[in-house]
Amino acid sequence: xxxxxxxxxxxxxxxxxxxxxxxxxxxxxxxxxxxxxxxxxxxxxxxxxxxxxxxxxxxxxxxxxxxxxxxxxxxxxxxxxxxxxxxxxxxxxxxxxxxxxxxxxxxxxxxxxxxxxxxxxxxxxxxxxxxxxxxxxxxxxxxxxxxxxxxxxxxxxxxxxxxxxxxxxxxxxxxxxxxxxxxxx
Amino acid sequence: xxxxxxxxxxxxxxxxxxxxxxxxxxxxxxxxxxxxxxxxxxxxxxxxxxxxxxxxxxxxxxxxxxxxxxxxxxxxxxxxxxxxxxxxxxxxxxxxxxxxxxxxxxxxxxxxxxxxxxxxxxxxxxxxxxxxxxxxxxxxxxxxxxxxxxxxxxxxxxxxxx
Amino acid sequence: xxxxxxxxxxxxxxxxxxxxxxxxxxxxxxxxxxxxxxxxxxxxxxxxxxxxxxxxxxxxxxxxxxxxxxxxxxxxxxxxxxxxxxxxxxxxxxxxxxxxxxxxxxxxxxxxxxxxxxxxxxxxxxxxxxxxxxxxxxxxxxxxxxxxxxxxxxxxxxxxxxxxxxxxxxxxxxxxxxxxxxxxxxxxxxxxxxxxxxxxxxxxxxxxxxxxxxxxxxxxxxxxxxxxxxxxxxxxxxxxxxxxxxxxxxxxxxxxxxxxxxxxxxxxxx
Numbered sequence: 001x002x003x004x005x006x007x008x009x010x011x012x013x014x015x016x017x018x019x020x021x022x023x024x025x026x027x028x029x030x031x032x033x034x035x036x037x038x039x040x041x042x043x044x045x046x047x048x049x050x051x052x053x054x055x056x057x058x059x060x061x062x063x064x065x066x067x068x069x070x071x072x073x074x075x076x077x078x079x080x081x082x083x084x085x086x087x088x089x090x091x092x093x094x095x096x097x098x099x100x101x102x103x104x105x106x107x108x109x110x111x112x113x114x115x116x117x118x119x120x121x122x123x124x125x126x127x128x129x130x131x132x133x134x135x136x137x138x139x140x141x142x143x144x145x146x147x148x149x150x151x152x153x154x155x156x157x158x159x160x161x162x163x164x165x166x167x168x169x170x171x172x173x174x175x176x177x178x179x180x181x182x183x184x185x
Numbered sequence: 186x187x188x189x190x191x192x193x194x195x196x197x198x199x200x201x202x203x204x205x206x207x208x209x210x211x212x213x214x215x216x217x218x219x220x221x222x223x224x225x226x227x228x229x230x231x232x233x234x235x236x237x238x239x240x241x242x243x244x245x246x247x248x249x250x251x252x253x254x255x256x257x258x259x260x261x262x263x264x265x266x267x268x269x270x271x272x273x274x275x276x277x278x279x280x281x282x283x284x285x286x287x288x289x290x291x292x293x294x295x296x297x298x299x300x301x302x303x304x305x306x307x308x309x310x311x312x313x314x315x316x317x318x319x320x321x322x323x324x325x326x327x328x329x330x331x332x333x334x335x336x337x338x339x340x341x342x343x344x345x346x347x
Numbered sequence: 348x349x350x351x352x353x354x355x356x357x358x359x360x361x362x363x364x365x366x367x368x369x370x371x372x373x374x375x376x377x378x379x380x381x382x383x384x385x386x387x388x389x390x391x392x393x394x395x396x397x398x399x400x401x402x403x404x405x406x407x408x409x410x411x412x413x414x415x416x417x418x419x420x421x422x423x424x425x426x427x428x429x430x431x432x433x434x435x436x437x438x439x440x441x442x443x444x445x446x447x448x449x450x451x452x453x454x455x456x457x458x459x460x461x462x463x464x465x466x467x468x469x470x471x472x473x474x475x476x477x478x479x480x481x482x483x484x485x486x487x488x489x490x491x492x493x494x495x496x497x498x499x500x501x502x503x504x505x506x507x508x509x510x511x512x513x514x515x516x517x518x519x520x521x522x523x524x525x526x527x528x529x530x531x532x533x534x535x536x537x538x539x540x541x542x543x544x545x546x547x548x549x550x551x552x553x554x555x556x557x558x559x560x561x562x563x564x565x566x567x568x569x570x571x572x573x574x575x576x577x578x579x580x581x582x583x584x585x586x587x588x589x590x591x592x593x594x595x596x597x598x599x600x601x602x603x604x605x606x607x608x609x610x611x612x613x614x615x616x617x
Contacts, residue, residue, distance in 0.1 A: 022371075026364070029364060029367070033359040033363065033364070034356050034357065034358050034359050035356060036359070037357060037358070037359035037363065038354070038355075038356045038357045038359075041357055042354055048360075051359075052359070052360065052362065052363050052366070055359055055363045056363055056366045056367050056370065059367050060367060060370055060371075063371070065417065068417070068418060122353070123353040126353040126354075127353060127354065130354070142354070145354070146354050150319055151318065151319065151320060152319065152320070155499070159433065159456070160485065160497070161458075161483075161484065161485045161497040161498065161499035161519075162320060162321075162499040162500075163497055163498065163499045163516060163517040163518070163519070163534050164497055164499075164519075164534055166321075166517065166534070166535070167517075167534030167535050170535050171535075227615050229614065229615045229616065229617065230515060230516050230517065230614075230617055231500075231501065231502075231516070232501075232502045232513075232515035232516065232614050232617055233614040233615045233617065235611065235614065237464055237465045237501070240482055240500065240501035240502070241462075241500060241501070247615070283611075320499075320500060321500075321516070321517075
């Protein structure tokens with residue numbers, strides 16, 4: 001998938017969006033919808049309803065605030081800031097539910113049909129471990145390893161210093177390692 | 186040190202004391218040898234050099250354990266993997282305002298990189314492999330050696346970054 | 348292990364887009380569309396503002412600069428760097444003379460990136476002054492004077508009532524009204540260590556400290572009573588092999604040169 005920032009016409013799409021062009025907004029949505037949805041899905045323990053709600057909120061906020069995007073940062077970094085805010089806000093308001101490993105396994109089964117049983121189990125364990133991290137560590141881990149954001153991009157999306165990014169990733173790793181033990185190599 | 190102790194006690198003491206002094210001297214020599222630091226690199230954040238011109242460096246380093254610090258020679262090579270291809274870049278080593286401390290500033294593209302340090306103090310050698318990021322370095326992954334890092338060690342360090 | 352291998356991208360269902368369209372058409376979207384128009388107008392104004400930023404900066408010396416709940420602002424500080432203001436932030440330009448650029452942060456969030464020699468740029472707060480020694484850092488301050496300072500590159504000195512707190516990259520320092528800066532600590536230290544600092548629990552701080560946490564212990568030397576300094580020094584010495592050039596006696600007497608020499612040695616572990 002080529003990100004919007006890598007496309008030559010990316011700036012034009014954003015500008016058209018600002019002008020109220022719905023087709024341009026749909027194009028923007030199509031570029032990022034799966035990533036935003038997937039981050040929300042893993043953040044909310046495989047809850048597809050929550051992931052859909054969050055994805056809608058992110059893009060509605062994007063629509064409402066796109067006038068404030070001044071092009072002084074990579075568009076995706078600005079978008080991920082919205083994702084972080086919505087995920088963390090939602091996490092605060094939602095009742096904490098125990099991790100539903102059945103939902104996470106359903107996510108795994110739908111797209112790993114040729115995987116061996118042990119690999120499916122490993123994948124489910126990893127997803128459950130990620131889902132059980134405290135929200136601030138969880139979002140940091142997902143942004144870094146799911147979407148390969150640099151520390152600088154993550155610092156902008158998370159509105160913190162790169163030192164804090166490193167700290168959250170470090171603690172996230174430690175917690176994951178404790179939960180997974182033999183699963184992590 | 187051993188000789189001096191033996192000589193001082195000999196002037197008016199018994200054989201038993203002489204033997205004790207000799208044994209003590211040997212023990213002291215052993216302790217001295219243990220305390221003598223091996224020639225090695227030490228890698229740290231830029232604050233260690235306290236040189237504002239190097240504040241943007243990825244890391245600073247110094248050597249320890251060289252009897253004549255003025256004769257230490259250091260070099261740095263960047264080894265990386267960019268888009269699946271292996272690359273090597275000779276690094277410029279910046280001397281800090283603090284004698285015996287140097288810095289490495291980013292001289293590599295995106296990708297996964299380590300900086301391979303080699304040091305010499307006469308016949309003594311030291312080495313280090315420092316995994317680096319766009320900013321800073323990966324502290325917990327730094328490897329120190331009493332020899333110039335071997336190609337296999339560099340390969341292993343790069344592989345560990347994947 | 349790559350997390351991405353186990354966290355595949357999942358396609359968003361089409362119902363998500365339908366929900367967005369419905370929201371737009373229902374009227375929250377109509378408001379969004381009108382906001383879109385206003386957003387364009389604001390964006391255009393912002394471009395003009397940024398374009399004359401330096402002029403505006405000078406002309407508004409002494410006046411307050413504020414951001415609202417949904418906007419940030421970037422200030423260009425002459426040719427030495429920039430300060431990003433977060434939402435709900437209020438600050439004042441105290442001085443913008445060559446060689447001395449000074450802001451006063453009443454409350455909010457700033458992220459400063461400065462390339463100047465040390466002590467050219469500083470930020471006053473109710474609870475002390477952050478003096479830039481050439482670096483990048485973020486500061487969050489509440490209206491009561493509490494907040495924190497996090498350094499991501501270089502190092503910052505936080506001055507308060509004659510004391511100086513050194514905060515290097517990777518470390519943070521919490522700031523309290525009346526009490527000023529707490530002990531700085533590295534963000535990769537353990538949670539127990541962080542909590543011990545918050546409680547001012549010296550015994551736990553010493554017990555939990557790693558070699559890197561000598562940053563905290565070095566600052567602790569001048570903050571404990573004189574009869575407790577030796578135990579702090581001994582803990583430092585147990586964590587890091589100190590050279591003969593570092594003398595215990597002068598350090599315990601808080602001799603500035605001795606403390607500086609100790610700091611220079613410990614900094615290799617920070």
